[in-house]
Amino acid sequence: MIWNYFKTAWRNLVKNRSYGLINIFGLTIGLAVVLLIALWIWDELSFDRYFKNHKRIALVLQQHTKDNVTYTNWSLPMPLADALRKDYRAAFEGVSLLYSGVYNVTFAEKKLSAKGMFMEPDGPSMFSLELLSGNKNALTDPASVLLSQSLARRLFGNSNPVNQVIRITNQFNVKVAGVYKDLPKNTSLSEDAEFIAPWQFGVSNWEWIRKEKDNWNYNLFKLAVQLAPHTRMEDVTVRIRKVLAAHITQAPGEQVVTNLTLYPMSRWHLYDFDEKGRIIPGNLQYLWLFGAIGFFVLLLACINFMNLSTARSIKRAREVGIRKTIGSRRIQLIAQFFGESVLTTLISFLLAILIVQLSLASFNTLTNKNISVHWFSGWFWLAGLLICMITGLLAGSYPAFYLSSFKPVKVLKGLFKGGTGANLPRKVLVVLQFTISIFLIIGTTIIYRQIQYAKSRPVGYNREGLLSVHMTTPEIYARTPQIRNELLASGAVQEMALSQCPVTEVWVGSDGFNWKGKAPSVDGTFAVVAASVEFGKAAGWQFVEGRGFSKAFPTDSNGLVITESAAAYMGLRHPSGTVITWHGKSYTILGVVKNVMMTSPFGDDSRIVFPLLREPGNFMVLRMNPGRPLSESMKTIAGIFQKHNPFAPFEYSFVDEEYAKKFVHEERIGKLATLFSGLAIFISLLGLFGIASFMTEQRTKEIGIRKVLGAPASGLWNLLSKELMMLVLIAIVLAIPAGYYAMNSWLHRYDYRINVSWPLFLLPALASLLIALCTISFQIVRAIRANPVRSLRLE
Amino acid sequence: MLLQLRGIYKWVNTGINRTFLLKDINLDIDEGEFVSVMGPSGSGKSTLLNVIGMLDDFDEGTYHFMGEAVQQLKEKQRTALYKQYIGFVFQAYHLIDELTVYENIETPLLYKGIKASERKALVADMLDRFQIVGKKDLFPTQLSGGQQQLVGIARALIGNPKLLLADEPTGNLNSKQGEEIMELFKQLNQEGVTIIQVTHSEKNAEYGSRIIHLLDGHVERKGQ
Structure with missing residues (x-):
């Protein structure tokens, strides 16, 4: 039975190649976008999971509350580490101060600048350093360091660095105690730790550190802790809350409450603190944003599928009628059409994976990540096929129910006309597609305008030269x-x-x-x-x-x-x-x-x-x-x-180059927004193209008759394009308030921002009208120029 | 008694007017009969056939098929009924263009849930009988009109129906092909298949044992 469906579906696809290709093309883009975004989200969500104890590691932070506003500070004084180690031994399995900076590193003739992190003895095991050679416990010697694999390669090439002596800031000789595997890009320490040095090194060699060893009021260092097993983050937080307040001196009359709090590693990357000192989503909001965008792009492709399938219903109507007469129940027809949509989606899915693999290099550069397709992961294929099935079912839902509803008598008698290509549900879908696309274009325009505005802000000094x-x-x-x-x-x-x-x-x-x-x-x-x-x-x-x-x-x-x-x-x-x-x-x-x-x-x-x-x-x-x-x-x-x-x-x-780096984040958002709105409008145009071509095909006879009766080309053009252009206009009217609301919220996170004014909406609106017009004109012009004799003869 | 129609009415409302497609049809058909339904265009012949074949419903009256009251059956039961007992042959053949001759004939069996090996046997028999074995892998567009109609009839017969409904089966064929088809029908009828055909041609009507004339949805006269 299924085989029969498959054969019909496949041969249908081949017979109506152009529509099949438009469908596959649209779905492929939609699925590729979803896959890329899913991989990106996965990478973000698995941030810091590399660290084996990630569930029990936290940063100790101090929070000052004054006049109902809470400031959260990542920097802590040095003596706090010993205090936690001594007095709270039951709560913590590991405590380590952290400090990082950029240092000169020399070996023989090689001189480099490298980012180094200073850790206390608990540090290397807390952060799951995987030693490729040497011994991580050798950090007990203050004159030793651990090198990351890439730094070791830069300094020593292929030779073994262990026990070699290198020089830091041209002052201190240290021994290489071991080499650890590079921390993956999606960890919080990857940018800061090209080498790891013992805390004692800093203390014994740098006066400015040494003299603050017991100063409770000098806040400069990060403090990481690993909770003992079977303890809860909330409980420990309560226990250590007042430790800092007990030791610091407070200016008289100052009404400030100082609390310590634990910031779990699972929240480091995606969360932030608000002005009440609570943990709120930070980067997490971007995950939601891009997740939503991915969903919408896929939705657009599904809408295309629905539109094209139902618009071409007259070609399938006869088959539906026949099948019903020879014994098919409606539900079997529904299953058949679902099968077709799932088949199309599967083909698109395979193509989509290919596209993702090919575009990963540029995507990684754009997002500053190291994402790869998990070819060998069972979960990946499972999740992928699930997305595939859901898409196939979603896209095929409306056509399946619509097509299977045909009464056999009507369709076999030829009384079924199939519509001129744009009945109400289809119109709604086209409007939806264009609303989403125009909304994205408005967003992109405003993002770029904001970046430009900030870039042209006077800096108060001359940054050129x-x-x-x-x-x-x-x-x-x-x-x-x-x-x-x-x-x-x-x-x-x-x-x-x-x-x-x-x-x-x-x-x-x-x-x-x-x-x-x-x-x-x-x-x-x-x-x-x-x-x-x-x-x-x-x-x-x-x-x-x-x-x-x-x-x-x-x-x-x-x-x-x-x-x-x-x-x-x-x-x-x-x-x-x-x-x-x-x-x-x-x-x-x-x-x-x-x-x-x-x-x-x-x-x-x-x-x-x-x-x-x-x-x-x-x-x-x-x-x-x-x-x-x-x-x-x-x-x-x-x-x-x-x-x-x-x-x-x-x-x-x-x-001026350093200054330009401040825009990297926003420019990245801008580039991604451009990419996705470009894709969205492309998919929508694809759909519009399909509908326009089908519509003109359906009305071939009508166009022929009107031409014979003497209609001018412009009149025909008006007639045919009116309906679709009206839909685009409606979409513009819907997209503008949505865009206004969304972009205003986004802009409010910046103190220095543009005013959202109407010219910003005019450009996207005109642009969409123009490209929509061009898309359908192509088909309409072709239909108008056709020889009426030909079109009428085919009747 | 294979089927029984009593007081069947079917109408459409256009504004305030009511047009009757079928008006007070009373009909008894026995097993083994070969009935021809004749009448001018628009007299309701095809409508009557569709009602008998349960492809269409009616607005008033009763229809008993093999003792079952069809008007009381749900869609699922009705489908089961005509799937098992009725075969339909169309004027325009109505084959599925995307399937080969073999697959077209096979499809009703798929909907009946027949196993693969059994299907193969039944289809092979049918191909043999109509002598179209060599054409089994061709697509409908590669066949002539008469051959396509043969396939249509083969498809209608594959489920061993008690009743064969034919809506102007020779309408699109030339006289020779038409004759062959009618001979085939005669043979089938002799083998025990009840046939009801709608036709314009007097000649074709004479193959039947009974002729029913319809005019404006109403039975004109029953004749021999």
């Missing part, structure tokens, strides 16, 4: 004056300055600011960027009033430069010369600059205070001489650095 150099060895610190002189003398550089953090980031926020007229309820925190005297000139500050730091005034060491936002926040009209205090010490405001945008171009955090840099900076900023060709200047500069710091690679970046 600015070079940023990361200072990573003591040699550089010591030789800064000589380096500066040589750079300026060479003519390649107009100005050079130092800062605590790169121009594109803010690393430090500080409270404790006080000024005249400050209300006690107002928060005295500002972003703090310590910079050297020449920084303003190098970066290109634009002063609104006052002046920058100057070597001519030694009192400038207690001076501050603030931004317009900071001045406005303090309510100071003409701040130059005003004295404010910071942690009790007095500072004079030297000048006010136009807002400098150092963090997110989409945000609103330009409240910055620039004190004078006292300790050695971390970054050098170089203002390049625009009069010199870039490559020449770069060679000169590189030469000077090599001369003064031969043991480290010259690590630099262009500030």
Whole structure:
């Protein structure tokens, strides 16, 4: 029986190739999109599952509640680790401080920059490091490190690195104790841990760490814990809640509640904290978003299938009538048609997997992941076939019920006309398709507009021609004056300055600011960027009033430069010369600059205070001489650095490139939105094309008669296109409010955002009308130009 | 008594008007009869055949087929009934173009749930009988009109029906092919198959044992 159905289905497919192909094509795209999104979602959901104890690992966080707002802070003081280890031994199986940074690593002539993570002894087993050689417990020796497989390969090629000695920041010799397998891309540590060093290493070698060893108020380190078996995260959270509060000093009169909380690893990647300190979906929202998009694209393809199948019903009607007369019950016909749709879907599914495999490379680049088709996983095939079956049943549902309902007498007598290609259910489906597609196009337009808007935001400094150099060895610190002189003398550089953090980031926020007229309820925190005297000139500050730091005034060491936002926040009209205090010490405001945008171009955090840099900076900023060709200047500069710091690679970046990276996330969203809306509209157009061609085929006789009676081409064109274009118009009317609502919600997550205005909707609307018009015109023009004699003769 | 129609009415309402397709039909057909139904176009011949064949329903009256009251049966039971006892032959043959001759003949057996080996045997017999064995793998579009009609008849007969309904079976055939078909019918009737045919041709009607004339949905006269 099934074989009979299969034969009929297959031969039907072959006989009506063009419609079959349109159906298969549409379904293939839909299934490919669903597969890619499903694989992506799977990758996101399995984030951090690589760690064997992922269910029991958590980060310890501190939360400060003041005036009903809770701030969540990932940074903790060092002594907390020992306190948890000693006093809560029953609750924790492992406790480890974590700290990461970028360091110079040298071996023989190879000098590299690598990301390193410092862990306490519990760390390597907590994070399931798989040792390929060596022994992970050898980290008990403070002068040893573990290398990741790729770092080992970069330093040592194919030779065995174990027991070799490498040099860190050109100061410290360490022994390679082992090599561990690279952490997969979908783990939280993959970006930060090219090598792992023992905590003791940091403590014994770096003064600034060592001196804060017992300081409960110095929050800089992450703290990871692994719960003992048979303990519950909620219970342990309650137990450790007040540990930090007991040890820290609080400013008198401050009404702040400090609590510790545990942040389970299962929530790290996809969740976030809200202003009440609760865990809320963060990246998870994107999973929902793309899941929904995938579902909609597939839905569009199914709608196509339904439309085309029912539109062509007259061709199947006769067969339905015959089968009913020779004994088929309705349910058997339904089964037969479902079989056909499932067959089409299966073919599409196989093609879809092929497409997915071929496009994975670009998809991985686009999404910054390492996804692959799980060819050998039983679950994959099971899930895939399930999607296939559901799609086949969904797509085939309406045609199956519709076609099987034909009365044999009517169809065999030829009384059944099959409709002119656009009855009500079909119209509804076309409108639905176009509404979804136009909605996606509107979304894409607005996303791109927002990105453009943020990109063109004034940054308050000149980011072209600015070079940023990361200072990573003591040699550089010591030789800064000589380096500066040589750079300026060479003519390649107009100005050079130092800062605590790169121009594109803010690393430090500080409270404790006080000024005249400050209300006690107002928060005295500002972003703090310590910079050297020449920084303003190098970066290109634009002063609104006052002046920058100057070597001519030694009192400038207690001076501050603030931004317009900071001045406005303090309510100071003409701040130059005003004295404010910071942690009790007095500072004079030297000048006010136009807002400098150092963090997110989409945000609103330009409240910055620039004190004078006292300790050695971390970054050098170089203002390049625009009069010199870039490559020449770069060679000169590189030469000077090599001369003064031969043991480290010259690590630099262009500030405008670094700035451009801030848009990566939004641009990625934009690209994905473009991709999916492109596919959606393509599928919808495919469907429209099918309906238009069928409609014109059905009305061949009518067109022929009208031509003979003298209808002009434009009249015919109007007649035939009116119905379908009306549907597209209705879709536009429906899509605009939906798009408005959705995009407004998306935009509200950004402080700096565009206004949603009507021109943004006009473009997608016109574009959709135009392409819909082109699609159906092709068929209509062909029909109109046909010879009426031919069309009438076929009757 | 194979089937019995009593006071059968069938109408359609167009606005306020009511058009009768069948008006007060009373009919008794015995097993083994060969009945011809004649009448001008629009007299309701095909409608009557469809009602008898349970492909269409009626609005008033009773229809007993082998003692069963058809009007009281549900769709499932009705399908079971005509699947088992009735075969239909159409003027336009109505073969499934996507299936071969063999598969077309086989299809009713599939709907009856007959096992594969049995099906093979029955179809082979039928092919033999109509001498179309060599054509079993051809598609309907590759056959002539007469051959297609043969296949249609073979398909109607494969389930060993008690009653064969034929709606203008020779309408699309030339005189020679038509004659062959009518001879075939005569032979089948002699073997015990009850046949009711609708026809325009007096010549064809004479093959039957009884002629019924219809006019405007009403039986005109029964004749020999």
